[in-house]
Amino acid sequence: MxxxxxxxxxxxxxxxxxxxxxxxxxxxxxxxxxxxxxxxxxxxxxxxxxxxxxxxxxxxxxxxxxxxxxxxxxxxxxxxxxxxRGGAIFELDEQHVRADAAVTINGLVRWTVLHGLGGLERWAGTPGTVGGATFGNAHFTGQLIGELVTGVHLVTRQGHECDVPVADMHFGYDRSRLQDTGEILLWATFRVERGDSDALRSTARASLAYRKRTQPLDLPSAGCVFRNPEPGRDVVPDGIPWSAGALIDRAGLKGTASGGARVSTVHGNFIVNEGGATAADIRALIDRCRSEVRRQFGVELREEIVCLGDAPVISRS
Ligand SMILES: Cc1cc2nc3c(=O)[nH]c(=O)nc-3n(C[C@H](O)[C@H](O)[C@H](O)COP(=O)(O)OP(=O)(O)OC[C@H]3O[C@@H](n4cnc5c(N)ncnc54)[C@H](O)[C@@H]3O)c2cc1C
Known part of the structure; x- marks a missing residue:
């Protein structure tokens, strides 16, 4: 030891x-x-x-x-x-709930729906925690979770705690200040409003059903691998939707495999682990998608997923 x-x-x-x-x-x-x-x-x-x-x-x-x-x-x-792990949720007042970083988004949705508090119900089915969702400013059908955050409590790597107003979180598409500073989220406060639990529950169910229809949920994945192209930063050829999944699809990459990993045939921006995939298999597919989309359409795909681990991943292909 x-x-x-x-x-x-x-x-x-x-x-x-x-x-x-x-x-x-x-x-x-x-x-x-x-x-x-x-x-x-x-x-x-x-x-x-x-x-x-x-x-x-x-x-x-x-x-x-x-x-x-x-x-x-x-x-x-x-x-x-x-x-x-675990974590607590509090109703601060009729318009605000506070959730610890460890609370799962699904747990937060369940809690607010049960307490007749609206605002988060559309996020039903989003995997992960309040900490991860704040770090990446999770998005669903055009809404960013940062739009519901009213404030956060952070700790620096040196152990200094601070309350940060939402204006200083630098939330953008797939972006937050945490990615630049390395600060760690301890809890976040979300805006809510009084609602009817049954109506909120039915919105949550509709979100879950939408996910089941559009995402390959039967195999392990990390959701969307790439960020969508951004107006003002990228140029996408006419006639192709501004989405990474559409670019990968039009490049003919859906179904492409590397070892145990495959570009999903259901959603071009998902890579699925069909069993026994390694990080190197997934990395090889990421590199393949990026280079083919660049070659065919001149668009540079940027990763939404976060790579952890400092050792280099060796590509097989
Ligand atoms: C099937 C499927 C569907 C998905 N659908 C969506 C979707 O609709 N919209 C969407 O945006 N994403 C989606 N995702 C991706 C994922 O669910 C979100 O990005 C989620 O918010 C990640 O949270 P997590 O807790 O799992 O973070 P992790 O994956 O554990 O970590 C992600 C990053 O956050 C950092 N982090 C985690 N906790 C903290 C903390 N407390 N403080 C600071 N940094 C922290 C980690 O260090 C890491 O860099 C999907 C994923 C899957 C598998």
Missing amino acids: SEFGQVLRGAFGPARVFEQRPLAPLTTFRVGGPADYLLETRSSDEIVDALELAGRHGVPVTLLGGGSNVLVSDAGVRGLVIRP
Whole structure:
């Protein structure tokens, strides 16, 4: 047992500290090697304590939420992976609820619907946590989750906590300030309004049904791999929709495989793990999609998924 492992066990008990823990089962892609150390925290205070311990021992820290937007390298992640679990939701007043980073988006939707609070019901079926959704400013049918956030509580890598107004979060399409600063979300406050639970539930069900119709939910994936092209930044040839999935489809890449990974035949922006895929298989498909779309349409696809793990991923093709 390593020295830092002993320190973590001393602080958090043995049940939630793991060494050389495979991360694949903790991601929706179901690929990726081990974390040197994995800690499952139960509260914001524990996240801050873990950061402090890691800082004191010079151990790098990576946050893992629901693992639904990450590609973990086959070599795994060096240092400490913090995986916030559980978390609480509070109704601050009739217009605001506060949810810890660890709360799942589906848990938050269920809670608000049950309490007759509207605003989040359309997000039913979005995998992942409040932390991951805020980091990437999750989007669904044109709405960004950041549009519902009214404020956040963050901690820096050095352990300094601060309240940040939403205007300073620099939310944009697939973007938030957290991507630039490395700050960690401890909780976020969302705008809600009084609603009828039955009506909210039926909106949530409609969102779930839409997802089932349009996304390949029967196989492991990380949702959309690439960001959509952006007006003002990209130029998409006439007649092709401004979507990464449409570009991949028109490039003839749907169904293309590499090892156990395949570009979904249902949705061109999804790569699915058909069983036994490696991160290298997925990386090879990502590179193939990017180079073909660039060659055929002159559009540079940018990744929406986050690659975790510092070891280089070797492409097979
Ligand atoms: C089937 C499927 C459908 C999907 N549909 C959608 C969709 O409609 N819209 C959409 O936007 N996305 C979608 N996604 C992608 C994914 O669900 C979202 O991006 C989600 O918000 C990621 O949250 P997570 O907790 O899983 O983050 P993770 O994948 O665990 O992490 C993503 C990034 O966030 C960082 N992070 C996590 N927690 C914190 C924290 N507390 N503080 C700071 N950084 C943190 C991680 O370090 C990592 O860099 C889909 C994915 C799947 C598998």
